[in-house]
Amino acid sequence: xxxxxxxxxxxxxxxxxxxxxxxxxxxxxxxxxxxxxxxxxxxxxxxxxxxxxxxxxxxxxxxxxxxxxxxxxxxxxxxxxxxxxxxxxxxxxxxxxxxxxxxxxxxxxxxxxxxxxxxxxxxxxxxxxxxxxxxxxxxxxxxxxxxxxxxxxxxxxxxxxxxxxxxxxxxxxxxxxxxxxxxxxxxxxxxxxxxxxxxxxxxxxxxxxxxxxxxxxxxxxxxxxxxxxxxxxxxxxxxxxxxxxxxxxxxxxxxxxxxxxxxxxxxxxxxxxxxxxxxxxxxxxxxxxxxxxxxxxxxxxxxxxxxxxxxxxxxxxxxxxxxxxxxxxxxxxxxxxxxxxxxxxxxxxxxxxxxxxxx
Numbered sequence: 001x002x003x004x005x006x007x008x009x010x011x012x013x014x015x016x017x018x019x020x021x022x023x024x025x026x027x028x029x030x031x032x033x034x035x036x037x038x039x040x041x042x043x044x045x046x047x048x049x050x051x052x053x054x055x056x057x058x059x060x061x062x063x064x065x066x067x068x069x070x071x072x073x074x075x076x077x078x079x080x081x082x083x084x085x086x087x088x089x090x091x092x093x094x095x096x097x098x099x100x101x102x103x104x105x106x107x108x109x110x111x112x113x114x115x116x117x118x119x120x121x122x123x124x125x126x127x128x129x130x131x132x133x134x135x136x137x138x139x140x141x142x143x144x145x146x147x148x149x150x151x152x153x154x155x156x157x158x159x160x161x162x163x164x165x166x167x168x169x170x171x172x173x174x175x176x177x178x179x180x181x182x183x184x185x186x187x188x189x190x191x192x193x194x195x196x197x198x199x200x201x202x203x204x205x206x207x208x209x210x211x212x213x214x215x216x217x218x219x220x221x222x223x224x225x226x227x228x229x230x231x232x233x234x235x236x237x238x239x240x241x242x243x244x245x246x247x248x249x250x251x252x253x254x255x256x257x258x259x260x261x262x263x264x265x266x267x268x269x270x271x272x273x274x275x276x277x278x279x280x281x282x283x284x285x286x287x288x289x290x291x292x293x294x295x296x297x298x299x300x301x302x303x304x305x306x307x308x309x310x311x312x313x314x315x316x317x318x319x320x321x322x323x324x325x326x327x328x329x330x331x332x333x334x335x336x337x338x339x340x341x342x343x344x345x346x347x348x349x350x351x352x353x354x355x356x357x358x359x
Contacts, residue, residue, distance in 0.1 A: 012354055026230060041071065064084050127156070162196065235327035236354060246260050307323070
């Protein structure tokens with residue numbers, strides 16, 4: 001439980017380590033014998049790569065999935081025995097040398113990357129990524145004959161693909177992709193991975209040998225308004241900078257997007273789109289003071305948000321009063337809906353300018 005009295009005048013992001021561990025264990029129980037690759041790309045979805053990796057490692061996780069080489073190298077400096085999977089694969093010979101010297105596991109996405117890695121010792125282990133519908137990264141299934149003889153089968157750990165629509169609970173598309181990766185595996189006969197967070201929760205048939213949970217680790221239920229008992233890992237508070245009494249007929253913020261219809265009490269808080277709260281939340285989002293919702297009124301600006309605090313007891317309103325942006329009263333999903341985006345973007349951006357406190 002966060003004591004808000006200690007937050008006066010501070011803009012802080014709290015990261016709950018226990019909830020991160022809880023979510024990891026919940027996923028582990030759900031997928032049974034499937035191995036979890038903890039997805040910590042994007043600075044652990046905005047939660048702090050170094051700290052989240054340490055927390056997960058202390059809970060028994062040794063497998064981490066990142067997008068970029070610099071993140072992989074950071075984890076390697078922290079944990080010598082970690083198995084680190086690199087989505088971007090090998091891009092240059094120099095990159096490949098770093099991958100080899102740091103014992104990273106590259107994900108090979110195309111023939112160009114395969115050619116690069118084949119110029120190095122044939123003992124390097126890697127993952128083969130096949131495109132089954134995303135059209136983003138991965139080998140084209142229809143061109144398998146062009147590169148099959150270049151693959152060192154003994155060095156392939158597993159085959160992977162990525163579900164396009166599991167978060168939408170699109171079973172038809174997801175089953176099609178599952179069938180495609182199983183079909184190509186008749187050639188390779190290797191372990192398989194296709195499940196992201198949506199795949200973990202959409203059905204057991206998608207778990208296969210390896211799963212790659214991302215947002216679910218951090219407390220986001222993969223399907224909107226359907227809870228699986230995951231706990232939010234992040235909460236954010238920002239202080240009030242000013243309290244104003246506004247008369248009827250006054251405009252608030254840029255472009256006069258909000259005009260008061262009665263007397264109102266308005267508070268301005270130390271938060272804005274530079275902190276990751278999107279302008280789409282203007283005049284439709286909300287924050288909380290002492291568990292009471294306070295609507296956002298006027299345009300969200302770079303560093304400031306104006307909120308309606310008319311319903312808040314005046315004795316509880318003061319400069320420095322902590323305002324809950326994200327927390328027990330409001331989920332990632334709700335903020336994403338109110339700001340017109342998805343929870344991934346909220347995860348990555350929200351609170352990026354506030355100090356992280358790990359509890």
